[in-house]
Amino acid sequence: MAIDFKPSGADLELKNVRKDFPGFTALQDMDLHIPAGEFFALLGPSGCGKTTTLRIVAGLEEPTAGQVLIGGKDVTASKPHERPVNTVFQSYALFPHMTILENVAFGLRQRKIEDPLKKAMDALNLVELGYAAERRPQQLSGGQQQRVALARALVNRPALLLLDEPLGALDLKLRRQMQIELKAIQMEVGLTFLHVTHDQEEAMDMADTVAVMNKGHIEQMGAPEALYERPKTAFVSKFLGQSNLFVGKVADSSASSLSIEVGGHKITVPKDRAEKQTGKICIGVRPEKTTFHRTNPKLGSDHVVVGPGEIIDIRFTGVSNQYLIDIPNVGEVTVFAQNVGISPVIELGEQVWVSWKVEHSFGLSDLPAGNEDE
Amino acid sequence: MKRFSIGRLTLPAYSFLAMAFMLIPIVYTIVFSFNDSKQRTNTQWQGFTLDKWLGVCNKQEVCSALGNSIFIGVVSTLIATILGTALAIGLVRYKFKAKALVNLALFLPMATPEVVLGAGLAGLFFNAGVGAGMPTVIIAHVVFCLSFVVVTVKARVQTLDPVLEEAGRDLYANPSQVFWKITFPLLLPGIISAALLSFSLSFDDFIITYFNSGSVETFPKYVYVAAARGVPAEANVIASAVFLAAILIVLATQINGAFKRKRLAKK
Numbered sequence: 259m260a261i262d263f264k265p266s267g268a269d270l271e272l273k274n275v276r277k278d279f280p281g282f283t284a285l286q287d288m289d290l291h292i293p294a295g296e297f298f299a300l301l302g303p304s305g306c307g308k309t310t311t312l313r314i315v316a317g318l319e320e321p322t323a324g325q326v327l328i329g330g331k332d333v334t335a336s337k338p339h340e341r342p343v344n345t346v347f348q349s350y351a352l353f354p355h356m357t358i359l360e361n362v363a364f365g366l367r368q369r370k371i372e373d374p375l376k377k378a379m380d381a382l383n384l385v386e387l388g389y390a391a392e393r394r395p396q397q398l399s400g401g402q403q404q405r406v407a408l409a410r411a412l413v414n415r416p417a418l419l420l421l422d423e424p425l426g427a428l429d430l431k432l433r434r435q436m437q438i439e440l441k442a443i444q445m446e447v448g449l450t451f452l453h454v455t456h457d458q459e460e461a462m463d464m465a466d467t468v469a470v471m472n473k474g475h476i477e478q479m480g481a482p483e484a485l486y487e488r489p490k491t492a493f494v495s496k497f498l499g500q501s502n503l504f505v506g507k508v509a510d511s512s513a514s515s516l517s518i519e520v521g522g523h524k525i526t527v528p529k530d531r532a533e534k535q536t537g538k539i540c541i542g543v544r545p546e547k548t549t550f551h552r553t554n555p556k557l558g559s560d561h562v563v564v565g566p567g568e569i570i571d572i573r574f575t576g577v578s579n580q581y582l583i584d585i586p587n588v589g590e591v592t593v594f595a596q597n598v599g600i601s602p603v604i605e606l607g608e609q610v611w612v613s614w615k616v617e618h619s620f621g622l623s624d625l626p627a628g629n630e631d632e
Numbered sequence: 633m634k635r636f637s638i639g640r641l642t643l644p645a646y647s648f649l650a651m652a653f654m655l656i657p658i659v660y661t662i663v664f665s666f667n668d669s670k671q672r673t674n675t676q677w678q679g680f681t682l683d684k685w686l687g688v689c690n691k692q693e694v695c696s697a698l699g700n701s702i703f704i705g706v707v708s709t710l711i712a713t714i715l716g717t718a719l720a721i722g723l724v725r726y727k728f729k730a731k732a733l734v735n736l737a738l739f740l741p742m743a744t745p746e747v748v749l750g751a752g753l754a755g756l757f758f759n760a761g762v763g764a765g766m767p768t769v770i771i772a773h774v775v776f777c778l779s780f781v782v783v784t785v786k787a788r789v790q791t792l793d794p795v796l797e798e799a800g801r802d803l804y805a806n807p808s809q810v811f812w813k814i815t816f817p818l819l820l821p822g823i824i825s826a827a828l829l830s831f832s833l834s835f836d837d838f839i840i841t842y843f844n845s846g847s848v849e850t851f852p853k854y855v856y857v858a859a860a861r862g863v864p865a866e867a868n869v870i871a872s873a874v875f876l877a878a879i880l881i882v883l884a885t886q887i888n889g890a891f892k893r894k895r896l897a898k899k
Binding site for chain 1: 793795796798799800801802803804805806809813814817818
């Protein structure tokens with residue numbers, strides 16, 4: 259078996275990868291490049307094809323078309339045991355008939371690496387489970403099993419580590435703790451991590467680059483901050499955080515910005531933040547970028563003001579209050595106000611105006627579902 | 633004061649009768665294995681002796697019949713277990729065209745009356761020009777044991793998470809290593825119980841064996857023929873020994889299981 263093991267991670271490249279299952283297409287001509295040593299997250303709702311992508315990289319699923327390259331080497335035709343790749347499975351998949359130590363040593367033994375038990379023990383110590391080496395998987399808690407699964411994959415020093423929602427089964431507190439540990443381990447070992455998750459906070463918190471997937475293709479890819487500040491499609495703007503979206507025809511255009519008309523209000527976006535500049539477009543803004551006013555604030559052209567509208571719902575979430583405001587002819591607008599003790603006391607049914615800075619608007623390349631035709 | 637009620641007594645009484653009904657023939661067999669019978673028959677109590685237990689093979693036919701039964705049981709169990717395990721894995725894990733048909737075909741030997749299966753096989757062997765003997769008995773036993781093995785092992789395969797095998801493949805094990813290091817050890821309890829079941833069915837079988845064994849004498853056949861003249865006490869000895877061995881195996885597994893649970897709970 260000639261697997262090329264590198265001391266550090268290798269890059270991964272998918273070229274036009276397509277996967278058809280009977281009756282539906284799980285992946286549509288996917289192109290992806292993950293540089294060596296990067297923590298990359300594939301984020302999307304269930305059924306978007308992210309797990310299929312991972313399984314194709316691991317070799318557990320064969321692509322219908324396209325190529326998979328690891329470290330520049332075409333591995334499309336290689337079997338899973340011939341690839342320098344290891345997976346942390348969602349259900350951990352620890353072997354119940356072996357001790358924890360034997361589980362971790364399994365891959366080393368298969369590759370006839372010298373001193374497998376010592377190396378396995380070192381890996382267990384890395385995840386702080388050395389004391390449990392002689393136990394059986396079923397005697398460990400979910401979080402401990404998760405760490406064993408991670409040690410079992412990491413001990414092989416794979417060029418590429420695949421994580422299939424490995425934190426999905428853990429409770430919130432443990433999940434946050436494992437996220438920090440996982441990120442620290444990745445920095446320490448310098449391997450390339452491909453992490454699949456549907457938890458947007460997890461993806462943004464841990465990954466260098468996030469790719470948002472929807473219906474078998476990547477909608478948008480980039481650094482978490484860029485993705486959040488400049489979503490380019492309606493799906494991304496709604497899946498990654500929340501957004502207020504407004505749809506209208508471009509009515510006014512200057513050198514630096516353009517505006518649409520919605521229910522008698524002018525909603526403006528800077529041109530360099532707009533994907534589409536003519537016809538019917540969608541402009542959005544994040545709820546935490548908006549504020550509300552009890553009187554019409556009469557702000558300049560660097561602000562967008564909509565209203566008046568009626569407050570129809572108030573939710574207390576701890577760090578912020580969420581207000582839902584119904585503005586006639588515009589629709590419902592969500593406003594987040596930080597719970598710093600100085601936000602105006604507002605009651606249900608009060609009339610308010612909502613404003614935000616034009617520079618916080620973003621223009622999408624598509625329209626939200628239900629607005630496509632006219 | 634507790635009120636007398638017939639209802640309260642019904643269940644214990646019924647249970648007692650049922651147990652007695654099941655156990656009396658076994659107790660009878662065991663007791664009469666110690667009977668100091670001088671004639672061929674072993675129907676009247678003539679005093680206690682251990683001679684029959686100590687010299688069980690003095691009656692040569694009994695022992696050679698037993699030897700044949702064990703040999704047939706072991707060989708047909710081995711074949712049926714290997715074939716049946718492979719079939720069970722194939723039926724659960726793979727999709728193929730005739731799957732439903734194979735499943736149905738596997739149930740047929742279980743559903744068919746033994747007389748019909750035995751006679752059918754005998755006719756088949758006769759037409760094929762194969763004389764009845766050791767090979768034909770073994771083939772016949774494999775036919776009916778196979779279904780039971782498949783059913784038993786299949787249940788185990790269904791509970792085996794395929795992701796464990798994927799994890800093995802992911803950890804550099806080739807398909808045969810995955811089978812021997814992961815699939816097989818995890819299926820082993822199912823395979824062992826299938827083999828035990830298969831052996832006891834084979835050891836016990838009379839009807840199908842009778843049709844297909846020709847001159848080969850098995851233990852059930854010997855007892856059947858001997859019953860016409862009176863079963864010798866040696867047959868009782870063997871029957872009792874088999875019964876006790878079975879009980880011992882069950883006890884051993886139970887104790888072992890309890891031990892394991894205790895050990896796991898301690899840690």
